[in-house]
Amino acid sequence: MNRTGSSTQTQGVASAIRRFVVAPVEPQTYKNLIYLMLAFPLGIVYFVCFISGGALGLGLLITVVGLPILLVTISGATLAAGLEASLATRLVGVQTSVPAALGTFDWQEWFARPGNGFVTACKRLVTATSTWTSIVVVLSKFVFGLLSLVALVTSGALTGALLAAPFIYDDPDATVGTASELSITQYNFGPWVVDTLPEAIGVAAVGVVFLVVSLNLLNGLARLQAQYTRTLLETDTGPL
Secondary structure (H helix, E strand, C coil): CHHHHHHHHHHHHHHHHHHHHCHHHCHHHHHHHHHHHHHHHHHHHHHHHHHHHHHHHHHCCCCCCHHHHHHHHHHHHHHHHHHHHHHHHHHHCCCCCCCHHHHCCCHHHHCCCCCCHHHHHHHHHHHEHHHHHHHHHHHHHHHHHHHHHHHHHHHHHHHHHHHCHHHHCCCCCCCECCCCHHHCCCEEECCEEECCHHHHHHHHHHHHHHHHHHHHHHHHHHHHHHHHHHHHHCCCCCEC
């Protein structure tokens, strides 16, 4: 019994280590990177459109056009959340349901005469809990997008500079880290001056390790975002 449990635990650790090491050659890693790359531009579009539509609708609420603008804005946020659910499912592999209002969407209801199916569809939209959690997903996407952008740019720049060491270590204008006045014309790896090929190869080896670690961290960030979206959209998808 103990041997079986120990063997299973060992296999689990070995599997986790293997997944960690092979991250650079896993197709899923690059799907996750695409998901992270899309986060910032989508976050900006969501944020600007929702804030603009919401502010305009509230400002015109005393007129006949304010309420329709708010309904369109809320519907747009729900559609955006549906897109996020699709991206989480297709790119990250986290199965995420679309908001309830989208799952029961019927064009005939929306274009029916007011007082008939249209009113019922509007009521279903504003009383579904997932409609309001969709707004949270849309607004928080900007934060996740900014975090994703910083993580991608930082990890990409550092990894590239380290891996390029054997090719640029003797370039007088190359610097990694902070250069002092005495070593401004030398390739620096932090406080160390790299001026020989073996040293440069050592820096590149560090770059390989950094690449593996950073890709695993980026994978984790993508899964975190996808799980966050899934949790919000699947929290009580029924009416309020």
